[in-house]
Amino acid sequence: MAAAESTAHDLIAQHRPTLDQALDTIRTRAYWSPHPEHPKAYGGEGSGSLSMAEGKAAFDALLGTRLDLGQPGTDDFVGGEVSPYGIELGVTYPHADADVLLPAMRAGMRAWREAGAELRAVVCLEILARISARTMEFAHAVMHTSGQAFMMAFQAGGPHAQDRGLEAVAYAYAEQVRTPDAAQWSKPQGKRDPLRLTKEFTPVGRGVALLIGCNTFPTWNGYPGLFASLATGNPVLVKPHPRAVLPLALTVQAAREVLTESGFDPNLVALTAERPGEGVAKTLAVRPEIRIIDYTGSTAFGDWLETHARQAQVYTEKAGVNTVVIDSTDDYKGMLANLAFSLSLYSGQMCTTPQNLLVPRDGITTDAGPKSYDEVVADLAAAVGGLLGDDARANALLGALVNPDVKARLEAAAGLGEVALPSREVANPEFPDAVVRTPVIVKLDGTKPDAEAAYLSECFGPVSFAVAVDSTGDALELLRRTVREKGAMTVGAYTTSDDVAEAVEEVCLEECAQLSLNLTGGVYVNQTAAFSDFHGSGGNPAANAALCDGAFVANRFRVVEVRRDGA
Amino acid sequence: MAAAESTAHDLIAQHRPTLDQALDTIRTRAYWSPHPEHPKAYGGEGSGSLSMAEGKAAFDALLGTRLDLGQPGTDDFVGGEVSPYGIELGVTYPHADADVLLPAMRAGMRAWREAGAELRAVVCLEILARISARTMEFAHAVMHTSGQAFMMAFQAGGPHAQDRGLEAVAYAYAEQVRTPDAAQWSKPQGKRDPLRLTKEFTPVGRGVALLIGCNTFPTWNGYPGLFASLATGNPVLVKPHPRAVLPLALTVQAAREVLTESGFDPNLVALTAERPGEGVAKTLAVRPEIRIIDYTGSTAFGDWLETHARQAQVYTEKAGVNTVVIDSTDDYKGMLANLAFSLSLYSGQMCTTPQNLLVPRDGITTDAGPKSYDEVVADLAAAVGGLLGDDARANALLGALVNPDVKARLEAAAGLGEVALPSREVANPEFPDAVVRTPVIVKLDGTKPDAEAAYLSECFGPVSFAVAVDSTGDALELLRRTVREKGAMTVGAYTTSDDVAEAVEEVCLEECAQLSLNLTGGVYVNQTAAFSDFHGSGGNPAANAALCDGAFVANRFRVVEVRRDGA
CATH class of the missing domain: 3.40.605.10 (Aldehyde Dehydrogenase; Chain A, domain 1)
Structure with a gap:
């Protein structure tokens, strides 16, 4: 040989x-990976790594x-x-x-x-x-x-x-x-060969x-x-x-x-x-x-x-412009915690991070009672604030802003509407020059034309818009328009209603967007797993391939x- | 139900x-078709057709x-x-x-x-x-x-x-x-759920x-x-x-x-x-x-x-411009008969019909002895002439010219070089208005710049160019250039040399063209069978898909x- x-x-x-x-x-x-994601798996005798x-x-x-x-x-x-x-x-x-x-x-x-x-x-x-x-x-x-x-x-x-x-x-x-590499092809010809x-x-x-x-x-x-x-x-x-x-x-x-x-x-x-x-x-x-x-x-x-x-x-x-439709939930705390993590991870600098959170202005039903638009936004702001309250944990979750453009967008975002959660500067003791910032959440009225310019553009970085809409139906129309015109790598939705779930699924099927429904645990809308989840759909303006x-x-x-x- | x-x-x-x-x-x-290609299979009791x-x-x-x-x-x-x-x-x-x-x-x-x-x-x-x-x-x-x-x-x-x-x-x-339609995904988390x-x-x-x-x-x-x-x-x-x-x-x-x-x-x-x-x-x-x-x-x-x-x-x-490289053959008659049929079928109005026949000007070796370029062209002309000598058979093979543009191109082709086989008008007794013509074969010198304009353009219809080249090596270079610049749905080649076969295969692999090698029987370069043959490659200018x-x-x-x- x-x-x-x-x-x-x-x-x-x-x-x-x-x-x-x-x-x-x-x-x-199904789940599978040959590549361990725990640091302890690397190094040590015989590991080769x-x-x-x-x-x-x-x-x-x-x-x-x-x-x-x-x-x-x-x-x-x-x-x-x-x-x-x-x-x-x-x-x-x-x-x-x-x-x-x-x-x-x-x-x-x-x-x-x-x-x-x-x-x-x-x-x-x-x-x-x-x-x-x-x-x-x-x-x-x-x-x-x-x-x-x-x-x-x-x-x-x-x-x-x-x-x-x-x-x-x-x-x-x-x-x-x-x-195949090769084939033998034999076509019958009646009495002939x-x-x-x-x-x-x-x-x-x-x-x-x-x-x-x-x-x-x-x-x-x-x-x-x-x-x-x-x-x-x-x-x-x-x-x-x-x-x-x-x-x-x-x-x-x-x-x-x-x-x-x-x-x-x-x-x-x-x-x-x-x-x-x-x-x-x-x-x-x-x-x-x-x-x-x-x-x-x-x-x-x-x-x-x-x-x-x-x-x-x-x-x-x-x-793309990623949307989360918030209609109702039977796990309000879980929803807030899940969203807070999604908004914070890598300072929102993922192509899959939610940007627009669509909330009916009359509020939503939850397992903790009805919550008004203002309450939902305040509670989400509190959840993000709590998650990132400790600087060490904030640094571990946020990382640093990747470039000055992100910082500039973050700073400008506060001027786009009422700030529900201001961005906070986090000191990094190991790397004093790192620019570390918590996300800003800005309230916008979805029916105001001047707000549209903000929420219908990608604002890449730790910026989210809590957009008040007249109804869940209007949220779905805005979702449809956003995906069709601006594209989306991800869509999230929270609802306890089978009808609403079906309606949001239908929008995602028609506009070709990947949907995460009612995530309240340790999986986040901005994460996809190889071999199982598709990243993007290739069927809306955010990407031409999946x-x-x-x-x-x-x-x-x-x-x-x-x-x-x-x- | x-x-x-x-x-x-x-x-x-x-x-x-x-x-x-x-x-x-x-x-x-392998070979397969559920659709019979013999007329007798259609009609009759219980056939449903x-x-x-x-x-x-x-x-x-x-x-x-x-x-x-x-x-x-x-x-x-x-x-x-x-x-x-x-x-x-x-x-x-x-x-x-x-x-x-x-x-x-x-x-x-x-x-x-x-x-x-x-x-x-x-x-x-x-x-x-x-x-x-x-x-x-x-x-x-x-x-x-x-x-x-x-x-x-x-x-x-x-x-x-x-x-x-x-x-x-x-x-x-x-x-x-x-x-799959659905999947259950379960990712281990150590001691946690x-x-x-x-x-x-x-x-x-x-x-x-x-x-x-x-x-x-x-x-x-x-x-x-x-x-x-x-x-x-x-x-x-x-x-x-x-x-x-x-x-x-x-x-x-x-x-x-x-x-x-x-x-x-x-x-x-x-x-x-x-x-x-x-x-x-x-x-x-x-x-x-x-x-x-x-x-x-x-x-x-x-x-x-x-x-x-x-x-x-x-x-x-x-x-596209389809080429046949003629280097040598151990079945001269079979080659001529096969090519004659390919040039005649549907008056050359197939996207897969060969257009340029590249023949070394010093001639080729065959089982019938060495043949000069002139002899090869004359023998091919005779083969086409023989195949189409009977008007009934000619009508059955040729069909009619699809439109006046094809007729105009056919008539103009005779002026492009020395005519080895003139086109013949065939009367169709059943349809007197049908325009039925046999193919023309025109001799061109591959080294003459003024000939290039002819053989490097698609001349759709019953027109073939017998192009004299200095050597088989030159034929392969011309083949490569033709496929790269003009595209090709098909390539044919005749050779008894393993080295030439390998060289022509390599050109087709590099330029992404489908090759038929040494066809001398009842399969023709211009025919492909579904389920087995690819029609076009999608990798040269003739088509972006196969x-x-x-x-x-x-x-x-x-x-x-x-x-x-x-x-």
């Missing part, structure tokens, strides 16, 4: 059970270094990341000459295609395993680029992101093996895929596209957000290591960082070599990509058939 | 075995009538089809007021969604069964709109088109049931689908998009080519009958015909209600749709999830 064959054999033996479990789970959509302390040390050792990935066509090393916690990372990364790098990335495509779907899948799983072993190092990299608190950076940036990557590999594999053909079917990648990373969830939002493209035979060029390069640079490093060790061209995965204001994504996106683009970010640039990058398949997650489904992978490759006479 | 439930039960009992066989065959890609004579009578009875489909928003009846065989059809069809019809088409969406994937699939199969029973009537409708000869109109417009429709239903069903959610998943259609039909294969090219959209929960508005309305109008009629009988809104499938020069496709394509478009036709309008109908998923099959695969169906619907606390 040749060395490469032996490696392939080993990788399949090692990872096929995980792939099979992932394939099974995307069908059942860095402990929390080792991860911190590995991260510290990266600071101020040049991350030379050994890529062709590197014309410079650039970088200027400043952590939302105040640290200057001082890491520099390759800046690519695309005219050299892109052809070099295509050079390995034939061998990668010839490897076939299964070997591509297990190579991807090995990359994820290497990343998983460095989860604690990634946790710090995500924390100090996104501003997420450590625990969230570890969980969402580590195991949850790895889950989403694995999920994409499973979908990609399943899609490719729907067509049958017509016979031998057919071979090969999944072929489309070309170089471009991953345009985001600032807030560089790994979680990046891995689905990266692994879906790679697993379907495409080289992937990673262009991280300039403020969140490190997590994706480490990802590219791990991928290049594994590709090299398994006998493939490391240039199948490459990174390009950019200089401030260079806007390299715009230049790269329309190059003829780029045939797939994955993007998470603003609606403006997402729309630009969809309009101009016509040579590519473009998958976008853009802005994570993850068949549509997310099926058009990243094509099947080429070669047929010959005879059996 | 209610009436609707009983109908659903019956339809499932009746059609589920066929659906299962289709699902199995798209996985094995029209015989050839009954089909002719049914077609004759349609002539000169108004086909009132009972659609809302019909503001006029229009029609002006003239058969390529000279008959004026005189049938008029509904012309729609889209402002009335489109909302009416959306009205049935909820019930259609709630029916679920399986019931939608078997309703589609029942529609196909009704169409199958009228195959002989459709045969005449296809013949007298496309100009295909009767046997081809019967086979390609009947059973083969129905196969492609069924294939699309199978893919659509398989795609929708990849996600697990987190538990109940999840429901519903495939939801995107909105109204628009099918823009073509002149040459109204049913074969129309059914995949029509049935893929309908089976995934979308209403379908059919806008036929003005010269080929009848086959799709009969299709809509059958669909509306079955929808009504099975308790659904017939307006889920509707037709709109247009007045001469109205260009209604352009107006409809950009309406906000239209969320899916399927189109077969010119590159210019396909590109226009892709650019402007941004609110819709757009699936296009456009023009018939049929996961990508063709996966984005016609989205999955909406509703999750609730608790198990």
Whole structure:
């Protein structure tokens, strides 16, 4: 057995059970994850992974270094990341000459295609395993680029992101093996001999895929596209957000290591960082070599990509306005606690955080008696205040504001209406320069035209609007209009009425939005679990794709058939 | 059991075995069809289908009538089809007021969604069964709109088109049931109670689908998009080519009958015909209600749709330039006979007909000894001449030219180079007005820049270019360039060399084109079989989708999830 064959054999033996479990789970959509989300699972004898302390040390050792990935066509090393916690990372990364790098990335495509779907899948799983072993190092990299608190950076940036990557590999594999490698075709011709053909079917990648990373969830939002493209035979060029390069640079490093060790061209995965204001994504996106683009970010640039990058398949997650309809509840405390957590987590800087809370102005019925609009809003404000009253807990939940724009929006929000809960500045003793703020809740009258401009725009950050509406029926109409016009990654609703539940479900089915109903426990509207929950629907303006489904992978490759006479 | 439930039960009992066989065959890609392609299978006691004579009578009875489909928003009846065989059809069809019809088409969406994937699939199969029973009537409708000869109109417009429709239903069903209807999700929390959610998943259609039909294969090219959209929960508005309305109008009629009988809104499938020069496709394509478009036709309008109908998923099959590389053969006679048939069938008016035959100018090796370029071309011309020497056989193979543009192109082609085989006018005793022509073969020098304009454009119709190239290597480079720049629905190659075979395969894999290698028997490069062969690749400029695969169906619907606390 040749060395490469032996490696392939080993990788399949090692990872096929995980792939099979992932394939099974995307069908059942039960709970499963191979990536532990408790810090204690990392490090220690035989674990093969860095402990929390080792991860911190590995991260510290990266600071101020040049991350030379050994890529062709590197014309410079650039970088200027400043952590939302105040640290200057001082890491520099390759800046690519695309005219050299892109052809070099295509050079390995034939061998990668010839490897076939299964070997591509297990190579991807090995990359994820290497990343998983460095989860604690990634946790710090995500924390100090996104501003997420450590625990969230570890969980969402580590195991949850790895889950989403694995999920994409499973979908990609399943899609490719729907067509067999070969077929014998024999068509009866009555008394004459049958017509016979031998057919071979090969999944072929489309070309170089471009991953345009985001600032807030560089790994979680990046891995689905990266692994879906790679697993379907495409080289992937990673262009991280300039403020969140490190997590994706480490990802590219791990991928290049594994590709090299398994006998493939490391240039199948490459990174390009950019200089401030260079806007390299715009230049790269329309190059003829780029045939797939994955993007998470603003609606403006997402729309630009969809309009101009016509040579590519473009998958976008853009802005949206997430709504929670509050009609009634049989667990008032649970509802308030659940919402308070949803609004607070990562200072509301999730694309899934609720923004508009629609409450009938005549109030709602609850297990604690009827509550007026003002009471509901005051009680929610108190719940958020209570949750974040302790600075240590507030820091652990909120993290830091990711950039000055968020802070500016937060400050401006107080002027949009009556402030039900003012934002509070929280000191971070470990990182005195971190900008930590609790959410603001602003009361708006849903029938006032001047309020509409506020609640019908995405106000990304720790800003929520408690919108008074005339009735639950009006809330549903506003929900429908919001999803249709502005898009939504999530919708929440609280009701004890079967009729209202059915009506809100119907709006979500018709407008294509993912609905969480009556969440009062430890699952939040802004969280989705890989293998089970869809992230976005791909059917409203917030995103043209969902994570993850068949549509997310099926058009990243094509099947080429070669047929010959005879059996 | 209610009436609707009983109908659903019956339809499932009746059609589920066929659906299962289709699902199995798209996985094995072996030969299968439930639609017989021999005329004798139609008609007779207990067959439930029209015989050839009954089909002719049914077609004759349609002539000169108004086909009132009972659609809302019909503001006029229009029609002006003239058969390529000279008959004026005189049938008029509904012309729609889209402002009335489109909302009416959306009205049935909820019930259609709630029916679920399986019931939608078997309703589609029942529609196909009704169409199958009228195959002989459709045969005449296809013949007298496309100009295909009767046997081809019967086979390609009947059973083969129905196969492609069924294939699309199978893919659509398989795609929708990849996600279960419901799931229980339970996430362990150490010593605490697990987190538990109940999840429901519903495939939801995107909105109204628009099918823009073509002149040459109204049913074969129309059914995949029509049935893929309908089976995934979308209403379908059919806008036929003005010269080929009848086959799709009969299709809509059958669909509306079955929808009504099975308790659904017939307006889920509707037709709109247009007045001469109205260009209604352009107006409809950009309406906000239209969320899916399927189109077969010119590159210019396909590109226009892709650019402007941004609110819709757009699936296009456009023009291409199909190449056959002739390097060597061990069955010279078989090759010539196979190519002669491919060039002649339906007067070369197939999107899959070879156009450019690339032959090394120093000649090729064959089992009949070396043959010079001139000899190969002369022998091919003789083979075509022999095949079409008898007028009756010529009429049966060629059919009629579909429109005056094809005739004009054919006449102009003789001026592009040395004519190796002149086109011959064939008299049709049954239809004296039919324009029947044999193919022209024109010799071109592949190295001459002035020849390039000819062989690098699609010359749709019975025109082939025998292009002299310096070597097989040059042929492969020209093949690559042609596919990359102009697109191709098919590629053919003849070679006895393993190295050349591998090289041509590699070009097709890299440029994403479907390859037929060394066909010398009764299968032709321009024919593909549903359930087994892909029609187009979706990866070169000739088409952005393939018939049929996961990508063709996966984005016609989205999955909406509703999750609730608790198990």
